[in-house]
Amino acid sequence: MDITQLATLARAYVYSGDWVADCPRPGCANTEHVYGRLNRRDPRSPRVVQLPAFSCSYCHMDAIIDWPQHMTEIMAVLALRPVPSTRNWYPEQHETAVRFGIPHGQSAQQLRDENAAHDVEPGPTLQGVG
Numbered sequence: 001m002d003i004t005q006l007a008t009l010a011r012a013y014v015y016s017g018d019w020v021a022d023c024p025r026p027g028c029a030n031t032e033h034v035y036g037r038l039n040r041r042d043p044r045s046p047r048v049v050q051l052p053a054f055s056c057s058y059c060h061m062d063a064i065i066d067w068p069q070h071m072t073e074i075m076a077v078l079a080l081r082p083v084p085s086t087r088n089w090y091p092e093q094h095e096t097a098v099r100f101g102i103p104h105g106q107s108a109q110q111l112r113d114e115n116a117a118h119d120v121e122p123g124p125t126l127q128g129v130g
Ligand SMILES: [Zn+2]
Pocket: 023, 024, 025, 028, 029, 030, 056, 057, 058, 059, 060, 061
């Protein structure tokens, strides 16, 4: 990594239940998973290994991953949703979310409210959290 890359952040977001980040290089437009598989040789292995840095497989840019502070709570609330394509979260002012009019910068409570509006069970471990 050079100094320019160290100063550039890849913003983590949740897309269909997976933590991903868009490549920060202007014009690249690639998206990478930011959790690796437990067994890298098995495509069915769960993505449970938090990666130490963003690495673009397309343009080969490396960058620091900008994780949200409440990522564990975000994932806990999203995991209650039975349909994976509904498990999405974007940080405040994320370019894709703004462009397509998708909610962004939501708190865990706002995600819980969405769950309740769609009759998703609140889950016993979330009582009294946040
Ligand atoms: Zn790239």
